[in-house]
Each structure stands twice: as C-alpha cells, then as structure tokens.
Amino acid sequence: MNLVTVSGPPSVGKTSVILKTIISLKSRGLKVGVVKFDCLYTDDDVLYEKAGIEVRKGLSGGLCPDHYFVSNIEEVVDWGLGKDFDLLISESAGLCNRCSPYINGINAICVIDNLSGIGTPKKIGPMLKSADIVVITKGDIVSQAEREVFASRVHSVNPKAVILHVNGLTGQGSFELSTLLYKENDHITSLKGKTLRFSMPAALCSYCLGETRIGESYQMGNVRKIDLGKN
Amino acid sequence: MALPVKHELSVIKIGQILTRYPFAATFFENNGIPADSNKEKSLDEYFSTIDETYKEDMAISQEHFTGQLEEYITQMLSFLGDTGTKVDSLTILPGHGKTGEPENFSHLTIKKNEIISIVGPTGSGKSRLLADIEWAAQNDTPTGRSILINNEQPDQKWRYSSSEKLVAQLSQNMNFVMDLSVHEFLELHAESRMISDRKNIIMKIIDQANHLSGETFDTETPITALSGGQSRALMIADTAILSSSPIILIDEIENAGIDRKKALELLISEGKIVLIATHDPILALMGNRRIVIKNGGIEKIIENTDDERSILTEIEIMDKKIQSLRRKLRNGEHLTTID
Ligand SMILES: Nc1ncnc2c1ncn2[C@@H]1O[C@H](COP(=O)(O)OP(=O)(O)OP(=O)(O)O)[C@@H](O)[C@H]1O
Ligand SMILES: Nc1nc2c(ncn2[C@@H]2O[C@H](COP(=O)(O)OP(=O)(O)O)[C@@H](O)[C@H]2O)c(=O)[nH]1
Ligand SMILES: [Mg+2]
Ligand SMILES: [Mg+2]
Numbered sequence: 284m285n286l287v288t289v290s291g292p293p294s295v296g297k298t299s300v301i302l303k304t305i306i307s308l309k310s311r312g313l314k315v316g317v318v319k320f321d322c323l324y325t326d327d328d329v330l331y332e333k334a335g336i337e338v339r340k341g342l343s344g345g346l347c348p349d350h351y352f353v354s355n356i357e358e359v360v361d362w363g364l365g366k367d368f369d370l371l372i373s374e375s376a377g378l379c380n381r382c383s384p385y386i387n388g389i390n391a392i393c394v395i396d397n398l399s400g401i402g403t404p405k406k407i408g409p410m411l412k413s414a415d416i417v418v419i420t421k422g423d424i425v426s427q428a429e430r431e432v433f434a435s436r437v438h439s440v441n442p443k444a445v446i447l448h449v450n451g452l453t454g455q456g457s458f459e460l461s462t463l464l465y466k467e468n469d470h471i472t473s474l475k476g477k478t479l480r481f482s483m484p485a486a487l488c489s490y491c492l493g494e495t496r497i498g499e500s501y502q503m504g505n506v507r508k509i510d511l512g513k514n
Numbered sequence: 515m516a517l518p519v520k521h522e523l524s525v526i527k528i529g530q531i532l533t534r535y536p537f538a539a540t541f542f543e544n545n546g547i548p549a550d551s552n553k554e555k556s557l558d559e560y561f562s563t564i565d566e567t568y569k570e571d572m573a574i575s576q577e578h579f580t581g582q583l584e585e586y587i588t589q590m591l592s593f594l595g596d597t598g599t600k601v602d603s604l605t606i607l608p609g610h611g612k613t614g615e616p617e618n619f620s621h622l623t624i625k626k627n628e629i630i631s632i633v634g635p636t637g638s639g640k641s642r643l644l645a646d647i648e649w650a651a652q653n654d655t656p657t658g659r660s661i662l663i664n665n666e667q668p669d670q671k672w673r674y675s676s677s678e679k680l681v682a683q684l685s686q687n688m689n690f691v692m693d694l695s696v697h698e699f700l701e702l703h704a705e706s707r708m709i710s711d712r713k714n715i716i717m718k719i720i721d722q723a724n725h726l727s728g729e730t731f732d733t734e735t736p737i738t739a740l741s742g743g744q745s746r747a748l749m750i751a752d753t754a755i756l757s758s759s760p761i762i763l764i765d766e767i768e769n770a771g772i773d774r775k776k777a778l779e780l781l782i783s784e785g786k787i788v789l790i791a792t793h794d795p796i797l798a799l800m801g802n803r804r805i806v807i808k809n810g811g812i813e814k815i816i817e818n819t820d821d822e823r824s825i826l827t828e829i830e831i832m833d834k835k836i837q838s839l840r841r842k843l844r845n846g847e848h849l850t851t852i853d
Contacts, residue, residue, distance in 0.1 A: 310656070398691055401702070405544040408573040412545075412582070425691050426749045427682050427757060428703045435706035438676040439544045442586040446676040455641065458656065459649050459673075481573055 284363055285370045285469050288385060290377045290410050291394030296420035297374050298327045299451030300394060302334055305372075306454070307461035313369040318359045320375035322348050327374065337366060348375065349483055352384040357474050364472065370465050383410035385480040389471070390464065393444075396421040397433050404436040409481040411437070416463060417444045420451050520584045524576075528560065529553030537594075537708065541586045545579060546572050593677050594708060601680075601760035602626055602664050604647065604787055609658030611811025612639070617659075622805070622815055624789075626760070627782045631798045632791040634807030640791040643807060644763045647789070648681040649673060657810065677707075682759035690737040690745060696720065697733035703756055715755060722751040722780055726772050743772050750777045754784045764790040775800065775830070796833060799826040 319327045319340040331338035343351035363371035385391035393414035449456035489503040542549035561576040608617035650668040672680040704712040724730040727747035
C-alpha cells in the first residue's frame with residue numbers, strides 16, 4: 284500500500300481535490316481509502332462515502348490535532364493494510380500554520396488556494412516549506428497574472444516542490460496530480476522506524492492539562508510572555 | 515555564474531551570497547531570515563547565534579534552509595541563463611475517443627502566430643484537449659494523445675517547472691482579487707518573472723490595455739475598481755506581453771467591453787499560439803482553422819472557406835452595429851437608425 288498525506292488550511296479545497304483525483308485513480312483500477320483528521324467537527328466523511336470511498340475519521344477534540352495525527356497514524360496504516368488498499372490518503376486541516384505532521388519517506392502534499400493572498404506562502408511553516416507537492420486551487424477565480432505571481436511566491440519558499448494547479452470544482456489538473464500519487468515501488472507495510480520531517484512545538488503548559496483559570500499563579504510549565512514594549 | 519555548492523553556501527558571508535546571487539534576497543526574505551542585518555555572518559555563524567526557541571518558532575533548520583537555498587539558486591540560474599525555449603510549433607498526434615475509436619487524422623501542427631478554434635457539444639472533450647496540451651501528454655492521459663513541441667518530444671520541465679509553463683489560460687471569470695493598484699500589480703508580476711526593464715514593459719501593457727478597452731484607466735487605479743471591460747483588457751495585455759507561456763488557451767471569452775479582434779491580434783503579434791474553445795461564431799471563425807470534437811475525439815479539422823471568410827466580415831459588421839447600439843443606450847441616447 285502507498286500512503287499520501289494531504290494537508291492545508293481549512294476550506295482551500297482539499298476534499299474537492301482528493302475526490303476528483305480518486306476518480307482518475309479508480310479508473311486505473313486502484314483501490315483507494317481515505318482517513319480524515321480534524322479538530323472538532325467534519326462532514327467530509329459523508330462526502331467521501333457518497334462517492335463510494337471507504338473512509339474513517341478521527342477528531343482530536345481537546346488535543347493538538349497534529350499531535351493526535353502522529354499518535355494515530357500507525358493504527359490508521361494498519362487499518363488500510365487490513366482493507367487491502369493500494370493507496371491510503373490522509374486529509375488533515377492545518378490549523379496553526381506552524382506544524383505539519385509530514386513523515387520522512389511518505390509523499391506529502393500541501394493544498395493552498397490562490398485567494399489566500401500573496402503574503403500567505405511565507406506565513407505557512409513546514410506544512411508548505413517541506414511538502415513534496417504543492418497543489419494550488421481556485422485558479423478559476425483569479426487572473427493568469429495572479430496565478431503566476433502566487434506560484435512564484437510558493438516556489439520561493441519551497442523550490443524543491445512540484446507545483447500543480449488543480450481546480451477543485453471542474454477537476455482540471457486532477458488527472459495530472461493522480462499520476463504523482465501512486466508508485467509501484469513506494470509500498471509500505473508499517474511506519475515503524477520512520478520520523479517526522481519537523482519537530483512539533485514544545486507545548487506543555489498548565490492550559491494543555493485542562494487549566495481554565497486566568498492569572499499568573501495558574502501558569503506552569505512552558506510559558507512565554509508577549510513583549511508589549513514600554514508605555 | 516557558477517553553480518552554488520551547499521558546503522560553500524554555509525561558510526561564505528551572507529553578503530557574499532547576495533552579491534553573487536542578487537535574486538537570493540527574495541528567498542531570504544520569504545523564509546524569514548533577515549539578510550541585511552546579517553551580511554557579515556556566514557550561514558553557519560548565523561545559525562549558531564540564533565537560539566533554539568527562535569528556530570523552533572520559525573520552524574527553520576539550517577540543513578533544510580541551505581538545501582532549499584541551493585536548489586533555488588540552481589533553478590534561478592538555469593532560468594536566467596536559459597534564453598527561453600522558443601516554441602515555434604505545437605503538434606498533436608492522434609489518440610482515441612471516449613469509446614476507444616481511433617482519431618481520424620495523422621497529425622495536426624499549429625505554428626506560432628496562429629489561432630485555432632475548438633468547437634463541439636458540451637461534454638465532448640474540448641477542455642480535455644486543452645488539458646492534454648497543457649500537460650504535454652505522451653500517450654499517458656485518458657485520450658492517448660501525444661504532444662510534440664518544435665516537432666520533438668517535449669522537455670519534462672513543461673510539466674513540473676513553476677516558472678516555465680507551456681500554457682497560460684485566460685480565465686473565463688475575469689476578476690482580480692489582489693488589493694493593489696494597476697502599477698503595483700504589474701510591477702509584482704514583472705518582478706516574479708525577473709524582468710529588468712520593468713518600466714517600459716509596464717507602460718507597454720497599459721497602452722495596449724487602453725487600446726483594447728477604449729475606456730482608459732491610469733496606473734494608480736486599484737485593479738479591483740476596474741470595469742469588466744478594463745479588467746479583461748488588462749488581463750489580455752498582461753498575458754500577451756508578460757506571461758512566459760508560449761501557448762494561450764481561451765476557454766470561452768466574454769466579449770463585453772473589449773475589441774476581440776484586436777485582443778487576438780495582440781496575442782499573436784507577441785508570437786503566441788492561441789487556442790480558443792468557443793460557441794461564438796465570430797471567435798470560431800477568427801481562427802485559421804477549427805478543430806471539431808465529438809465524443810472525446812477530434813472528428814475533423816476544417817480550414818475556413820472563402821464563404822466563411824466573407825460571412826465573418828458580415829457578422830463583424832453586425833457585431834459593430836450591436837456594440838454601437840449598446841454604447842448609445844448606455845449614454846442615454848435615443849436610437850434612431852441602425853448604422
Ligand atoms: N478521449 C477521451 N477518452 C476518455 N475520456 C474523455 C476523452 N475525452 C474527454 N473525456 C472525458 O469526458 C469528460 C468531458 O470532457 P470535457 O470536460 O473536456 O468536455 P467539454 O467539451 O470541455 O465540455 P463543456 O462544453 O461542457 O465545457 C471529461 O471527464 C473528460 O476527461
Ligand atoms: N471556485 C473554486 N472553488 C473551489 C475549488 N476547490 C474547492 N472549491 C470550493 O471551496 C470550498 C471548500 O472546499 P473543500 O474541498 O471542502 O475544502 P477543504 O476544507 O480544504 O477540504 C467548497 O465550497 C468547494 O466547492 C476551486 O478550484 N475553485
Ligand atoms: Mg475537507
Ligand atoms: Mg469545457
């Protein structure tokens with residue numbers, strides 16, 4: 284089984300792109316499954332099911348969604364192996380722009396859209412900078428020039444990535460993306476021994492452990508203060 | 515310029531990197547490393563002075579940064595050194611329709627400065643043909659077609675390079691979303707193309723756009739405040755003059771407010787190959803030839819006949835009349851005759 288991780292800010296078109304891409308993968312006779320990671324709520328599983336795709340979802344609730352992802356991806360891979368998938372795609376919403384649960388040796392895709400503004404590529408951390416493939420969506424609503432400028436910004440923060448334009452509504456570009464997702468010799472049988480491409484922030488303070496009260500005396504562990512300057 | 519060596523990039527001063535590769539300034543800036551205030555340090559020194567927390571916060575690692583910098587410089591050097599692959603012709607080799615029946619033509623070659631239109635019912639495969647060209651298909655798309663550039667198998671770069679795309683597409687939906695003036699916008703586009711003579715090229719684009727739309731605008735106008743006609747005119751002029759792509763695809767173009775004939779003339783005068791998927795008779799006949807698509811396959815390729823050429827002249831006159839009526843109505847005039 285191949286594994287591909289897809290991340291990107293909310294509502295950029297991850298689900299739309301994955302759904303269109305799976306159409307091309309299926310026509311090649313491949314069996315594809317999806318696992319959706321989110322924070323509090325997601326309807327994406329319904330969309331995948333409607334399209335006849337086997338899907339599982341995981342909600343992190345009060346935990347950091349990326350920590351939750353890493354702690355569960357192994358079990359998810361076992362589920363996919365049990366289902367005999369040729370390709371397992373994980374979709375997760377990048378919520379804080381800092382993190383990215385990409386794994387060394389596993390194809391990593393970051394989805395962003397043309398509408399997010401040209402300053403966005405430099406604000407997104409490893410999720411964009413260490414992806415292997417960057418998919419840019421919603422090109423249908425902007426001009427050719429804006430598409431070119433946006434892609435060049437993405438290129439300047441991640442020159443090694445393949446950049447593809449995909450339209451999540453019409454599927455334009457999704458066939459082309461599908462050719463990069465499955466390789467005969469990229470099969471995995473376990474994630475044991477693999478590592479994350481980037482460490483996640485060290486975050487363990489009293490609020491991580493359920494504290495709700497505000498005030499200096501309740502703040503313990505890894506706490507850092509904002510610098511507001513002098514009046 | 516010599517290619518960068520990763521080890522060397524780590525030990526020479528950041529200032530030296532920028533002197534040698536001035537374009538790398540963008541890379542430092544977009545990756546959150548203040549180059550100007552660290553000119554005297556090498557990357558090794560810089561990374562040893564910043565503390566671990568900052569690295570964690572910014573998610574920077576020296577290994578990753580230097581690797582990407584090396585890649586960026588290498589790609590930029592090859593981009594700048596490359597005088598650009600001149601695309602003189604595009605050839606489509608046949609594949610098959612949706613039910614597998616082979617396409618009935620031996621090959622179709624389109625030369626630069628040529629306009630070709632694509633007609634066919636909804637769902638027949640017009641957009642798929644455009645996508646085959648964009649991806650430089652090599653018998654590896656659902657249609658089985660292959661594309662040649664200058665009569666040869668195309669370079670893989672057309673698929674994967676972000677700075678050199680074979681195809682530019684004029685959006686059907688012509689909106690701007692960036693919050694910039696016309697001048698700032700063109701400046702940004704020219705900068706992303708590493709163009710040195712920006713001032714002249716920007717003036718040329720604005721001149722051409724004003725020529726296409728007839729309603730002039732100036733360089734300080736916010737792009738989001740342009741009228742529909744002005745936006746379309748600016749986009750076409752910008753794509754003709756500033757886009758790196760040798761092939762322009764137009765999937766239906768709205769006509770209101772611009773002179774379509776002048777627009778197409780501008781595109782081909784810049785040495786482009788233009789393909790238009792359309793249902794509009796004027797556009798369909800404006801090409802030298804038209805491709806007819808049926809059930810996923812190219813059914814035939816038709817040269818315009820003399821009759822069609824004179825019909826085009828007639829419908830262009832009709833179109834001018836309609837435009838003139840529209841203009842009068844817009845100006846609050848009474849219509850008296852059709853002239
Ligand atoms: N030769 C072919 N073999 C298999 N599938 C094909 C072939 N040609 C087109 N298709 C598929 O048929 C569908 C419709 O094609 P396409 O979107 O290109 O039509 P269109 O002519 O652009 O339609 P519209 O006028 O509605 O825009 C697409 O899913 C496309 O991938
Ligand atoms: N115009 C346009 N809309 C898109 C495109 N891709 C996705 N969308 C729309 O964007 C919205 C969010 O898409 P979704 O796939 O749910 O995003 P996700 O949250 O990243 O999975 C939906 O309404 C989609 O229809 C695109 O390429 N163009
Ligand atoms: Mg989704
Ligand atoms: Mg179409």
